[in-house]
Amino acid sequence: MLTKNQSQINLRSDAGLATALRVSLARLTRRLRRQAAAHSLTPTQFATLAAVERHSAITPGELAEHEKVQPPSMTRVIAALEERGLVTRTPHPTDRRQVTVSVTEAAQKLLKEERRLKEAWLSQRLKELTAEERSILRQAAPILEKLSRI
Template sequence: MLTTPQPKMDLRTGAGLASALRVSLARLTRRLRRQAAAHSLTPTQFATLAAVERHSSITPGELAGLEKVQPPSMTRVVAALEERGLLQRAPHPTDRRQVTVSVTEAARQLLKEERARKEAWLTQRLMELTPEERSILRQAAPILEKLSRI
């Protein structure tokens, strides 16, 4: 694999740390995405499925807000996932004008397999690190989680 030399970043500054994290996390995300099964879902479709699974029955409008996309875009994503048998619609329990969506058993299985594949790949990469590096990552994991929710 051909890599290009990266400019040195001063990790002591906020901007340097931010830049280093952005680059490293983007690369790791790309590597994890390459571990995807042959399901042919887009990253947006996969993220939508995962969000619906986490939030159980949810309206498409609420889902659009969570995923930071416009409602018409989410409507198209939901329709495509429903067409593939991965989401199902149901009447809203209190508002007859709305529907809720939930994942199907096929979606649960797809998400489970996808997560297992990515975790197996990442577990293998982690075993290539030193015990000290893994210890640092154990400490960093909750901090990265916090950053993802701010």
């Protein structure tokens, strides 16, 4: 169901669709962030932690490139996560000038709980939709994933 503002947007044009998606996805992201587990990580720290988990034993430079931030900024984020016991740095296996970053068991638990809370909240919201709306979302999910990777 479209909100009043969305119904005024011309969804037939690519520009209108882009506007509607931007607004809706930003709102959904904010609502999901409020479902966070009891931690005080910034969105950047949390995204970095999740990226380290996905790409275990990644270098800080690779991580900065992946997260689209400058290397000095990533160094600060990694230091904050390491100070909290969520990541560890180990010598790079082939390049003594570098280190790799990996998540700790505490980070794995935090990420698991965070995902559980967000998925529970989203599952409840999905139950409030009609079967047809859920079917449309099932079809849209791979397309949204594709957009997120372009």
